[in-house]
Amino acid sequence: MRQSRRKAPRPTTVLRREVLTITVPVALAALLAAAGPASAGTGGAPGAGDPYFPLAGNGGYHVEHYGLTLRYDPTSRHLDGTAVLTARATQHLTRFDLDLNGLKVTGLTVDHVKADHRRDGQELVVTPRRALHKGEEFRVTVTYSGTPKPVTDPDGSLDGWIPTDDGAFVAGEPQGAMTWFPANNHPKDKSSYDITVTVPVGHSAVSNGVLVGQRTAQGRTTFHWRQREPMAAYLATATVGKFKVEQYTTRDGIRVYNAVDPREASEAAPVLKKLPSVLEWESKLFGPYPFRAAGSIVDHAPDVGYALETQSRPLYDSAPDLSTLVHENAHQWFGDSVSLTSWKDIWLNEGFATYAEWLYSEQHGGDSAQKTFDALYARPASDDLWAFPPGDPGSGENIFGTPVYARGAMALHELRTAVGDRTFFDILRAWAGEHRYGHGTTAQFVRLAERQSGKNLDRLFTTWLYAPGKPNNP
Structure with a gap:
């Protein structure tokens, strides 16, 4: 969430959180279409x-797999990296772009042959020695180094590689992946990952998926992480710090890895203890947990101001409360497994995760969702809650604003009221199941809700997602 950017809204700031290619139940045509529009001629957009x-992501190809090999020194804040991208051309290509902000490129090959490249802002423009044919698989290897720095988002917050006093807090929503590896940096393009990070002994490097290897030699420890299920680049992390680590397997077979900064450990412990029960509860509501691994990264990063739903292992800037834990793990279904096709549809992530908080409260002795809805609706028309419609916030500056989270959740509660509990929860499970490991749009969700309920819901969604101002009394 970059809510508070838990990445849930913080009330005083912004709401916000070996090469192996996986075969996923998404049609190849859909993957190719997801690579984005092509520019004129034979260059990828x-x-x-x-x-x-507008410059996020790139056209002309789909990245099937990222192999990232990193070496980071927390004292000097220097990063050395090698990125191997296994990709497939979705059009005839004589050149293509990668997103990379800062960092010095020291070498670049396409299929082991040196390729020409130049920098143009955040774009790394690559011209291979020979043209790539539509449908052809190719491999890009980029070596790079430097001091990674975060980017400043339109709302003034930082994301990407954010230095801390003992390492780095690495959270990429919406733009930050390009601060530490060359990427096709848009949720439309999802890939499997192997991320290997070497850090000084005493530090840990925590990433996505399953830890498949860890070794120490010559004063450094190398961590190898594998995320087999497809992941958008902004959900990747390689957070570095001095962490206390806990590992176990849930009774459902999910491999949990928690990494906690010792300064946050006592406050975090009672909340993290509830993670297996939260995942079990969410699985009953939303369908099977979509990944092999789960867990938490609890850093001590007081200047960050948000948590993020990094895939399979949410990232917190401090010890989370229970609502934040529920929110970020709900994103594993809504936002991570089912991803956006456009940032303007972000209510599909944040409204759903916020409503999961309401449902958890309702079913665990707290306020009902209706009571939460009523308290929000009681806010005056001048309140920030009604500042813009959540279905199209209007700019990148607004995508982590209160309406996306709270009014987005209100839209779901209105849907629940209109169709009844049984149909509503059928809709949520169908959405997570039919779009598992893929993408979804608001229009697709509306069609699904109408199909499942047999009702015309156009007025409801128009009112709560797109109408300006405070809706009339429901």
Whole structure:
């Protein structure tokens, strides 16, 4: 969430959180279409066509797998990296772009042959020695180094590689992946990952998926992480710090890895203890947990101001409360497994995760969802809650604003009221199941809700997602 950017809204700031390619139940045509529009001629477009972030992502290819090998020194804050991208051309290509902000490129090959490249802002423009044919698989290897720095988002917050006093807090929503590896940096393009990070002994490097290897030699420890299920680049992390580590397997076979900064450990412990029960509860509501691994990264990063739903292992800037834990793990279904096709649809992530908080409270002795809804609706028309419609926030500056989270959740509660509990929860499970490991749009969700309920819901969604101002009394 970059809510509070838990990445849930913080009330005083912004709401916000070996090469192996996986075969996923998404049609190849859909994957190819997800790579974005092509520019004129035979060059891939420098962006995926997102209205809020025009240069995010790239056209002309789909990345099937990232192999990232990193070496980081927390004292000097120097990063050395090698990125191997296994990709497939979705059009005839004589050149293509990668997103990379800062860092010095020291070498670049395409299929082991040196390729020409140049920098153009956040774009790394690559011209291979020979043209790539539509449908052809190719491999790009980029070596790079430097001091990674975060980017400043339109709302003034930082994301990407954010230095801390003992390492780095690495949270990429919405733009930050490009601060530490070359990427097709838009949620439309999802890939499997192997991320290997070497850090000084005494530090840990925590990433996504399953830890498949850890070894120490010559004063350094190398951690190898594998995320087999497809992941958008912004959900990748390689957070570095001095962590207390806990590992176990849940009774459902999910491998849990918790990494906690000792300064946050006592406060975090009672909340993290509830993670297996939270995942079990969410699985009953939303369908089977979508990943092999779960867990938490609890850093001590007081200047960050948010948590993020990094895939399979949410990242917290401090010890989370229970609502934040529920929120970020709900994102594993809504936002991570089922991903956006455009940032303007972010209510599909944040409204759903916020409503999960309401449901958890309702079913665990707290306020009912209706009571939470009523308290929000009681806010005056001048309140920030009604500042813009959540279905199209209007700019990147607003995507982590209160309406996306709270009014987005209100829209779901209105849907629940209109169709009844049984149909409503059928809709949530169908959404998570039918789009598992893929993408979804608001229009697709509306069609699903109408199909499941047999009702025309156009007025409801228009009112709560797109109408300006405070809706009339429901």
